[in-house]
Amino acid sequence: DQQVKQNSPSLSVQEGRISILNCDYTNSMFDYFLWYKKYPAEGPTFLISISSIKDKNEDGRFTVFLNKSAKHLSLHIVPSQPGDSAVYFCAAMDTGRRALTFGSGTRLQVQP
Amino acid sequence: EPEVTQTPSHQVTQMGQEVILRCVPISNHLYFYWYRQILGQKVEFLVSFYNNEISEKSEIFDDQFSVERPDGSNFTLKIRSTKLEDSAMYFCASSAPYASTDTQYFGPGTRLTVL
Numbered sequence: 254d255q256q257v258k259q260n261s262p263s264l265s266v267q268e269g270r271i272s273i274l275n276c277d278y279t280n281s282m283f284d285y286f287l288w289y290k291k292y293p294a295e296g297p298t299f300l301i302s303i304s305s306i307k308d309k310n311e312d313g314r315f316t317v318f319l320n321k322s323a324k325h326l327s328l329h330i331v332p333s334q335p336g337d338s339a340v341y342f343c344a345a346m347d348t349g350r351r352a353l354t355f356g357s358g359t360r361l362q363v364q365p
Numbered sequence: 366e367p368e369v370t371q372t373p374s375h376q377v378t379q380m381g382q383e384v385i386l387r388c389v390p391i392s393n394h395l396y397f398y399w400y401r402q403i404l405g406q407k408v409e410f411l412v413s414f415y416n417n418e419i420s421e422k423s424e425i426f427d428d429q430f431s432v433e434r435p436d437g438s439n440f441t442l443k444i445r446s447t448k449l450e451d452s453a454m455y456f457c458a459s460s461a462p463y464a465s466t467d468t469q470y471f472g473p474g475t476r477l478t479v480l
Contacts (some may be wrong), residue, residue, distance in 0.1 A: 266475050285439070285467055287438070287468060287469075289471070294473075294474075294476075295473050295474070296369070296371075296456050296471035296473045296474045297408065297456070297471045299469075299470060299471075299473070301470050302468055310384075342408065346467060348467055351396060351398075351421060351460075351462075352398075352410040352413060352419055352421055352423065352469065353398075353400070353408075353410060355407050355408040355409070355467060356407070357407050358407075361407050
């Protein structure tokens, strides 16, 4: 089941620079998208979400962009901090069903 | 800040035994969920629960699994006869669909090891 794909298993950036994490989806019924951050041995922590009626949502250093025609979303973190180092999961939902479909995750490492 | 809690953090059991994983969702939330993550794999949806009944379940959630809200605060996942392949992290989540967001908030997980 590859309905949500994160094609980059890892990403390394320098502190202060921008981190861009990408996610693609195939199911056109998905209308709500979320990004979660996860540390080892912990549960996913909600970061930011976006509804399909928007193309951008911003919360502090985190911005999510949604391109519905390309079925693509991205998470921008500016500026990146060492504490941002974690695994980031993209998740998608058909709000008529509520089950989240997760991507495989991207491990972000922010170098001091 | 309210959070989802789960107990135990780690459960070790013998194959064929029953296990019950416990969760306390965020108090004013109405939807409850279980997900699991087998080591090295994606987080997978198991079941959602609303108004004291299952609202949706995945193919993984077969007759060996059941969920219950035994009181006003706890939400449990029972596996009747555990198999080796049930070894995974199990995450509980809850959400408040009355808001404009359907964000699901996750607990820290229970690591289930089946020997």
